[in-house]
Amino acid sequence: MRFIFIVMLALYVLIDVYVFRVLRGTGRSFWPYVYLFVSAVIIGNLIVRFFVINDEGGRVLSVSKSYAIGFFISFIVFKVFFLLFFSSETLIRFFIGGYKRLFGSDEVFTMPDRRAFVKNMLLGIAAVPFASMLYGMYRGKYNYKVLSYTLEFDDLPEAFDGYTITQVSDIHCGSFDNKEKIQYGIDLINEQQSDVLLFTGDMVNNKADELDGWMDVFAGLYAKDGKYSVLGNHDYGDYVEWETEEQKVANLEDLKGRQKSMGFDLLLNENRFLEKDGQRIALVGVENWGGGHFKKAGDLQKAKQGVSKDDFKIVMSHDPTHWEEKVLPDEDHFHITLSGHTHGMQFGIEIPGWIKWSPSKWRYKHWAGIYESNGEFLNVNRGFGYLAFPGRVGIWPEVTVIKLKKKLV
Structure with missing residues (x-):
């Protein structure tokens, strides 16, 4: 070195x-x-x-x-x-x-x-x-953009026609230095008034105590049907040289407790059902599973236990490589997978309808936005925060709003 x-x-x-x-x-x-x-x-x-x-x-x-x-x-x-x-x-x-x-x-x-x-x-x-x-x-790192999509499905329960989801990912609160700007981003999320809020991992850079001074801000996130979260690769503390394994385990438990105290329902290879007018959709929360050298704690088979083949399913999985390598090949049909992780490398050029480019494409096949394969959708959120390079150029911090619609026959 x-x-x-x-x-x-x-x-x-x-x-x-x-x-x-x-x-x-x-x-x-x-x-x-x-x-x-x-x-x-x-x-x-x-x-x-x-x-x-x-x-x-x-x-x-x-x-x-x-x-x-x-x-x-x-x-x-x-x-x-x-x-x-x-x-x-x-x-x-x-x-x-x-x-x-x-x-x-x-x-x-x-x-x-x-x-x-x-x-x-x-x-x-x-x-x-x-x-x-x-x-x-x-300025760029606080240039929050709300990106809205409408996705249609034949088998969406009628009670969820028009149901809205706000996805946030990759907060990385250990990098933040301006509480006023972050509060603006939180207010922007709440202004979407979505039915449910889904956070897809990397709350911190490495340590749970990075949330000190920020917990009240993120506790202010609200959605009427609740807010749910999964872990990202940075949440496990794998990039820190801990003195003992016990310290590392304690750090992860501390993070889990902090998420709970902020009102998040953390899904650890498990699922929840959102119910409305006697109908339901399933949230399948998978721990981090990343291609290559990234942590593979995710277990889709365990996470989907108790979910039937006929249920409408939304997977929360931090790393988009999980979609192609594990979600798509699965015997079950997972309607939407929500991921983050790539940040779009925080650098690139995007002009809707004209160009979408970032060095991230050299590492990830699916690096930002909506993708579809055989009726299964993936959204890769560009991230709310930033890591290492304290800025964003062309690839702006993102709040995703997805509206579910029943496809007319």
């Missing part, structure tokens, strides 16, 4: 040397040194936060550590675009010089000088992604 860090630091310094030389070539004697100062502060803060200061109770991802990561990633983005644009421009000038030497009147090979206009244009373009990242840290 230390060797990898040293290599990355060396690359960081080499890139700084290149950027410094290019900036000096623009004729602005002051700005190259400003750049070096900012770069040194950012990498220094990252080193101090992760290797010197054990702040905020030793949390793996404290608020200050998240911001150190955020500024580092933002500056790396600037460096990458800077290198991309200026190295491409250098390559173009190299070929122009070679062409003039071979086919023109030049007796010796010389590269054309950079034009001032081109220099300034490339600098401006490289700064746009950097500014976007900073905006994502300042």
Whole structure:
């Protein structure tokens, strides 16, 4: 790990040397040194936060550590675009010089000088992604969006025609730093006045005590038919080096108790029935089950015990890989599966009807929004909070509202 860090630091310094030389070539004697100062502060803060200061109770991802990561990633983005644009421009000038030497009147090979206009244009373009990242840290992470869907089913009980579900996922309260903004998000959820509220995992980053100071906020979430939850991979405390296994177990039990005290009915591989006018639909709550190396505590067979094949079923399962690998192949028909987990990588471009892209698609086949297969639906919520990078760019925090409709024959 230390060797990898040293290599990355060396690359960081080499890139700084290149950027410094290019900036000096623009004729602005002051700005190259400003750049070096900012770069040194950012990498220094990252080193101090992760290797010197054990702040905020030793949390793996404290608020200050998240911001150190955020500024580092933002500056790396600037460096990458800077290198991309200026190295491409250098390559173009190299070929122009070679062409003039071979086919023109030049007796010796010389590269054309950079034009001032081109220099300034490339600098401006490289700064746009950097500014976007900073905006994502300042405002984007609280740019809550309500996404509404209407799903129709032949076998939906008539009593539930028009029934509304609000889904929230990936709160990650250990990352929060602005109670007023979070309260705005909670109020927005309550304004939907849905019949039931379903939370699909990752209440915390790692530890139950991250909820200190936030429990009253999330206790304010309300739906007339109740609010239900399942666990996500971060809720188990697997990413913390506990001194004893007993501490880890106690942390999970503490989280379960806190969810109960906030009014959530936590489903641990079990189910509940929502009843209305003598009819019912089933909520099937599965513990985290993720493809690859993620925790596989979920047991769909156990969770569906007592639910009949004819019941209308809604599965709550944090990781969307569970849908394709376990839910769809099951002999039972699960009408809707609600997941989260991906965050849409908190970065991407979405223009409804035009484009939907995020690096998350390289890791997850189903990474955001509604998917359908053989009459079974999956919704992957983009998440309410944020993790590691303390911001969102293009992939905004989401509140999902799903209306159930009886399909007309």
